[in-house]
Amino acid sequence: MEKALKNKTDNRGVVESGLTHECGVFAAIGNEEWENSNEIAQIIMIGLQALQHRGQESTGIVTSEGSNEFNIEKGMGLVKNVFTNESMSRLNGYMGIGHTRYSTSAKSTVVNAQPFVVHSMHGSLAVAHNGELVNASALRKQVLDRGVGLSTYSDSELITQALCLIPPDGEVNGPDWPARIRHLMQWAPLSYSLVIMLKDRIYAVRDPYGNRPLCLGKILASTTEMVNGYSDNILDKPADGWVIASESCAFLKITKYIREIEPGEIVELTKNGPKTIDIICTPEGKKLAFCIFEYVYFARPTSIFEGQEVYNVRVHCGRQLALEHPIEADIVGSVPESGNAAAHGYSLESNIPQGELLAKNSYVGRTFIQPTNRLRQMNVALKFSPILTNVRGKRVILIDDSIVRGNTVGPIIKLLRKAGAKEVHIRIASPPLKYPCYMGINIPTRDELIANAKDFEDIALKVGADSLQYLSVEGLVKAVNKDLKIKKREVGHCTACLTGEYPGGLPDELRW
């Protein structure tokens, strides 16, 4: 296992202080009316802003006016900065796809910005991708061996060129894109949520394990009466258009949530609406494996997965945590804003009043350049200030959603103690992170994860807490399944980073 982890580090070369999200995708299609305007691009732009938490490095939108000459705008940075009035004015078209990419290191350049666009023998093709191909190396070798030059290391280019290539057995050489997509899904079973645009249609594809989220919505400009959420009668209303998004939090006002794209499903969207083309199942004996950390950490609290609101799951996690690790205290609060929902649940279950313990210093981000010893002390935890009213003289419980490296919890505890807290109890609303992810989440290396530290037993002591407890894996799974609404196929969640059980196995190059 150590070798695998080592390779993982080598490939990335980046050391982040937390987990990083892995991209958001969005697609929208209207009808003839939208053809000569950039309305669709504007809807995509707003949608990408709502998915910005999934990636802040670069972003792009590609639109089609029905021909093979797509309009493309990509750039480094936030959606609001890349899409100026000027760049938006170049994005006419009645359909389009967009992408927002996660932030990593200095190596990141606009070359890697998605969607990735190529001209193929059967017309233009644009691809936006969330996820990570577990067997990327094997697929990459196959593509290179066929004589294709690859200009980046990105999975998106790899997927795009793989879709263009005639499969070795020559079975697919015409413009039958669903066949090409099916073929790709057999080559590479996880993980991805894809939107693929041709000149007159969009395919939305989720990997057979359903590892990454993807959902369908409806543009209902003329109908403002229904509830923002899942509602039985929405499908009956005539649509002005359709949207696809990584999370339902991207469905704002005129775009309404309909349903998730099923694991393995290929949905084709045209002017005539969405149509399920196929559903590719997991290999025999393999369960579904939706990433459980989307519930815990990545997704916005208002997003809906598997029929339930993420906020609700997090409240259950907090309740479960209170059951597993109760403690007497005067007040329960959270590290804003990641622990808010769990703190609410803990408070409800324990009957300990909830209150704010820390104020976030929104603008204080900058640290010192060439700090002296005098200044170095200021560098940590400038981000939060204790709220004396709720802390001084109190026994406090502080809830957070997760601990990755453990280098921020210590300074926060110190802050609370200096502000006069009598006791500080830390409760983490997820189990300890122990293993790397090969399906799209940028988790630090094994050595860096505090849960793998030799003295993990004594972590409470180390960070200066009176007590520190994690939610159990079983507790997390219970919280996730409590209100689960969808029970179609054999339900399952990917808990690889917690348990080391990888749903699709390890990448080829990591086996030994």
Add this chain to the structure above:
Amino acid sequence: MEKALKNKTDNRGVVESGLTHECGVFAAIGNEEWENSNEIAQIIMIGLQALQHRGQESTGIVTSEGSNEFNIEKGMGLVKNVFTNESMSRLNGYMGIGHTRYSTSAKSTVVNAQPFVVHSMHGSLAVAHNGELVNASALRKQVLDRGVGLSTYSDSELITQALCLIPPDGEVNGPDWPARIRHLMQWAPLSYSLVIMLKDRIYAVRDPYGNRPLCLGKILASTTEMVNGYSDNILDKPADGWVIASESCAFLKITKYIREIEPGEIVELTKNGPKTIDIICTPEGKKLAFCIFEYVYFARPTSIFEGQEVYNVRVHCGRQLALEHPIEADIVGSVPESGNAAAHGYSLESNIPQGELLAKNSYVGRTFIQPTNRLRQMNVALKFSPILTNVRGKRVILIDDSIVRGNTVGPIIKLLRKAGAKEVHIRIASPPLKYPCYMGINIPTRDELIANAKDFEDIALKVGADSLQYLSVEGLVKAVNKDLKIKKREVGHCTACLTGEYPGGLPDELRW
């Protein structure tokens, strides 16, 4: 009165959707050790970030190395963008002052960025200012009539040139800066908190009414043991340097809160520490008039005014609101994050559980360009999403700190109703805003204030609430005074925007 309000509009020409803060000031002084580095500038830069909520338009830092050639860096935008490694490298010096300015209209340019610096007959002078001169027009005429050309409309330039000018009676013509400051304070009694830097000293000045906040802190690099807050024994520890800030929330880690600058106080800071030079009293019969809206709205919750934490006052406001306007409900929440503390107070007093009702969409700021009818609907309330878990099927109380124009509360109520709220009760933790401010707060004109609308009685109906109630003026004053620690002189607060009672009278040009 109407004429006054009209003039006010003409002068500003800007229509904002809320109140705007009016600047933050910061000053720091070290000793010989700091002379050849930019450590002081770094401390100021961090301090300005913590005061960024008081102004995001432009910012500047001016440092002195002991000579009349100050180092000056100013620019448009946020502190973190203006102060790059490159600009910081030009800010050596053992003392300096900084400023962050509020955002208004397109007219705003770097010319207006503070601190304002001039060469005078008695050496260089840098001034940073928070507040607004009530009698600016009269003072401006006096300065122009003396043959001085003014390059901006800013009060800061006016104050700076007034300090340089020989008073008409010739009483002050030498380099006696305290005398010049005293003279200015008689010419212009409110409102301002000033930091004034000469080559070898800084003056911190608060107007006689104490209308704007200003406080003193200590740099204690070598002592990290004390509580972050007010502590009796801090003054006994040897200081590495001293700081002045608009709010104590700017005292992070190595800088510790000591006390407020008194109303009318002139403090001189040199390498040898702070010294009170003089205290100028309000005119006979005039009470102190600290802006009550700093408690309600402007200040960060962790700041300390008059011996109490702002958060604490806001909790009392929420409690008082629960007493004044109780209602049966299932959950009480806030408009994040402005109503958080008051919601906590309301929950404590009413025993109705507190919970999050709305998630903030941090990145969704951009609106549509040339929106069609279809898109126009998306423009409002993209900023918040309802949290179904806490809203659906519930009777909810939504707390906010204030209503200015009333154009956002309506869409939020609609959002909650569409998400399935059974009842929506709005509670505002401050009284209705009715009058303009001439002391530094940019309040919309009388006509625009919803509290002055003809149908204000029916406001609940208008915005679609089941009920809507405000805290009373008496209730607010009670909340503010409940834990007040400082009782030196006749305490008083400026409530002009709520009551129309202006502590120093109306500006000259507004009387008729």
Add this chain to the structure above:
Amino acid sequence: MEKALKNKTDNRGVVESGLTHECGVFAAIGNEEWENSNEIAQIIMIGLQALQHRGQESTGIVTSEGSNEFNIEKGMGLVKNVFTNESMSRLNGYMGIGHTRYSTSAKSTVVNAQPFVVHSMHGSLAVAHNGELVNASALRKQVLDRGVGLSTYSDSELITQALCLIPPDGEVNGPDWPARIRHLMQWAPLSYSLVIMLKDRIYAVRDPYGNRPLCLGKILASTTEMVNGYSDNILDKPADGWVIASESCAFLKITKYIREIEPGEIVELTKNGPKTIDIICTPEGKKLAFCIFEYVYFARPTSIFEGQEVYNVRVHCGRQLALEHPIEADIVGSVPESGNAAAHGYSLESNIPQGELLAKNSYVGRTFIQPTNRLRQMNVALKFSPILTNVRGKRVILIDDSIVRGNTVGPIIKLLRKAGAKEVHIRIASPPLKYPCYMGINIPTRDELIANAKDFEDIALKVGADSLQYLSVEGLVKAVNKDLKIKKREVGHCTACLTGEYPGGLPDELRW
């Protein structure tokens, strides 16, 4: 023929006011000493600046440190703006290639910036290209049909992917790059001058017709005694490294001109120096076809082609023009600086004194936004001011190198007349441009070329000249051949734009 021209327009969609140069390439290779610095990149950067006249749209440098991870910096704009200290600091390596691209329309983006880099099955590959593939469409179809997606319309990407692809007959599948290059040269015989970099070597390739220029130079840092120019004994001196450039004007100070790359030659440069791998001949019966407009218009006057300085050829053109079209006059001058050398020749041959007639207004480039009628008059010919001393009361001959659309000569004549010229005689040191170029020069469409205008006979009248004469095609060829030093193979020059005789035939899609 008309259809061909129409297609040409459709493909480009751009209307320029003159001819546009078609890119410059540069390559440099040192030895072990250079490995850990960016010296090679600095030499390339200076070289690209000297080639900047061949393209100002975008530029790029790619360096190799000996591994397959190339360092890549590309950007829009001038060399001096793209290559900052920061970007240069990322360009370590002991060899590299660079490119500067011509400026076209708003469609131009950084995606098209060269060098083009891909990972292939046999390692990384970077390609920079000057020229245009006559049979691009056919080659493009072949590549797409093999299942490769192309992300741009650029010939460079096409060349790169064609090099990666296994030829259909499977003859080349190993890492034998010379074989792949040879194969490409058979697929696409013109036009290109290429530099192709692998991890440990660079190939310099010139098309069999020698249509675009390319030459070899030597880095002689330690030897500063020889003449800057062609010198017999330079090859005997030990080299510090080797360079390749589109024009010898790029050999400045420490880099010395050695010789041209021969038409069809493949030169391999390694740490051990340059080696001719192969020379591919033109098809049976086809002459060499070096672009005669490089002499007339594109190249810098100090560049050396076929053993002679470009300036010298231009002086001969001016002399020949004086012989073909003599006229009595008081002074002969040029449109600065394009006509300088020819004016010198005309003056020498005619014994009419040479003098400056026009001063260039270097900074006046900007035209009016939304001009009124009043302003519209100022828009033309702001670029030049007449020099009264030499114009007033004089009969002037004005020499220019070429006329493309003829829309600037008219206003210049008007300017001279208003300044008091008695007579204005225009002499053009090249023949009329009549036909499009498919080999890398962006010539306007047939309809836009003034030489194709119906009233071309009356052009002197139309532009307001007392007379206007062109050099004959024979005269131009004579001038070019007068001092020609290289007589190896059957010499020939491409005069297609003047005569319609295309050396390699028309592009496939244009035949019908």
Add this chain to the structure above:
Amino acid sequence: MEKALKNKTDNRGVVESGLTHECGVFAAIGNEEWENSNEIAQIIMIGLQALQHRGQESTGIVTSEGSNEFNIEKGMGLVKNVFTNESMSRLNGYMGIGHTRYSTSAKSTVVNAQPFVVHSMHGSLAVAHNGELVNASALRKQVLDRGVGLSTYSDSELITQALCLIPPDGEVNGPDWPARIRHLMQWAPLSYSLVIMLKDRIYAVRDPYGNRPLCLGKILASTTEMVNGYSDNILDKPADGWVIASESCAFLKITKYIREIEPGEIVELTKNGPKTIDIICTPEGKKLAFCIFEYVYFARPTSIFEGQEVYNVRVHCGRQLALEHPIEADIVGSVPESGNAAAHGYSLESNIPQGELLAKNSYVGRTFIQPTNRLRQMNVALKFSPILTNVRGKRVILIDDSIVRGNTVGPIIKLLRKAGAKEVHIRIASPPLKYPCYMGINIPTRDELIANAKDFEDIALKVGADSLQYLSVEGLVKAVNKDLKIKKREVGHCTACLTGEYPGGLPDELRW
């Protein structure tokens, strides 16, 4: 004298490799028709581009729509970059003034950009200035002593505040601006060319010595028939508006040269046209002192001073140089483009044919970062390439307009020799520069001027020339006066930098 020079160095702190121009001013006034557009601003912008050679550091335009609220746009950099469509759109008004400032050091900031604008007791005031106040220190002390704070060290702010101040004797306190200008002219007799804008008029002012140039033009949009130059009947045509410029080269197409502003003249421009208000004479016994280096070096060749074209004077300088320092040679050329006119004169007088010796490498400006020894050799003279055709085997005469430090002529001579020149003779078309200028030209310190070097006798040897000769002071004066058309008052030219005879004496602080 040494002290003076030292002070000069201290004040500037900048070491430039040549002389630097000292600003250009431009003003334009139209009539009612122009009120609601930015046409006047566009004319100013084009005019500033034509004056860009006088300063590239910063630029600004201020326009008036008839009220005291001026429109102001200023910025660092070139005119074409500062005045975007967006900034131009904010410059409505029927009159305005503009400025372009010279480039110095890193200390330069937008704060110093002109025009300088203030509100005074008698309305708004904008000032743009070319020149340097010889007695700036004394005037500065006077202004500071009156209690005015000065925010910069610029003469422009000083002039502006001096205009606003009530003179000590109280003689001018009303809005009599001409009286205030007259008063300033007595306080500060040189040097300046000023444009001063009030809400409804512009004053154009030239110092009594006429040290800096300034001229008047006419906007003749509807009349395009006359000669671009001085013409007797232009004044008879009805004007669309009027312009003022530092040099007549700024009068392009629709703006026509009328006459110079006389030394000491105050011209008032209103909607009704220009009117001479007063002419202030030099003190008794003092001659006029127009800067002779405007002819030699600064001005554009097409500008007209004292009734003659600058190019013409430079040709005379070249002729005179040929008479004073003849030499046998095969070709005479110039350092492009500064020596072009003089080379033309030398050729005409000597009958030695003129020809280009050097090609300018327009884009090669960038030098190496952290150059190694190997690279350092490339740093000098990248700017020029020898033209072999005219140099090889020839005896060449190279003409330049001046030598300042002498650090570029050496490398150029080396370049010519390496290119095969048999002999290289340098002829400088002006006398040696020996003394500093206090009237607006940034001349290096005495020690840096090559003409003050100990071994100046052997300069030819030092720089490697076969001979090197300067024009004599008498020869220069003769060339300037040869075709002089204006003989009104006692003509005189400032030759201080050549002779040390300062027309108005030395600045106060330099006397000892």
